[in-house]
Amino acid sequence: MSREAIKDHKDLEIYKMAFDMAMRIFELSKRFPVEERYSLTDQIRRSSRSVCANLAEAWCKRRYEAAFVAKLNDCESESAETQTWIEFAVKCNYIDIKAGRELYRTYNQVLRGLVSMINNPSPWLLKKAGREE
Numbered sequence: 001m002s003r004e005a006i007k008d009h010k011d012l013e014i015y016k017m018a019f020d021m022a023m024r025i026f027e028l029s030k031r032f033p034v035e036e037r038y039s040l041t042d043q044i045r046r047s048s049r050s051v052c053a054n055l056a057e058a059w060c061k062r063r064y065e066a067a068f069v070a071k072l073n074d075c076e077s078e079s080a081e082t083q084t085w086i087e088f089a090v091k092c093n094y095i096d097i098k099a100g101r102e103l104y105r106t107y108n109q110v111l112r113g114l115v116s117m118i119n120n121p122s123p124w125l126l127k128k129a130g131r132e133e
Contacts, residue, residue, distance in 0.1 A: 009059035014113035015052060018079070021106050022048035025082070032094045040094070044085035050078040051110065062126045069121055076114045083107050 058071030
């Protein structure tokens with residue numbers, strides 16, 4: 001998809017991947033034990049959803065490079081946190097290894113996309129209107 005075709009954050013491939021993974025995590029976490037409801041289940045759902053929410057916020061802050069990059073950094077840290085929870089879920093046998101690897105691998109792709117945007121934010125920033133001086 002070309003950048004010209006991107007009208008909002010939902011058009012970004014990394015957003016689509018992150019959203020799909022958050023929904024996959026939601027479905028998988030329905031099978032976690034009841035005693036994990038307020039710990040692992042809640043944490044993995046929150047962090048996976050937060051990647052998407054922070055990306056939406058970043059998109060709206062494209063007028064200001066520092067604010068945009070700061071929100072992308074939040075996305076990056078939430079993605080890494082989600083990977084950590086995935087590792088715990090696999091080690092606790094709540095998610096099978098194959099599904100865990102798939103989730104982890106996709107979050108690596110999300111992270112690569114975020115780091116690329118963080119390192120080169122200019123193409124994503126809104127152009128400033130000409131100023132009268």
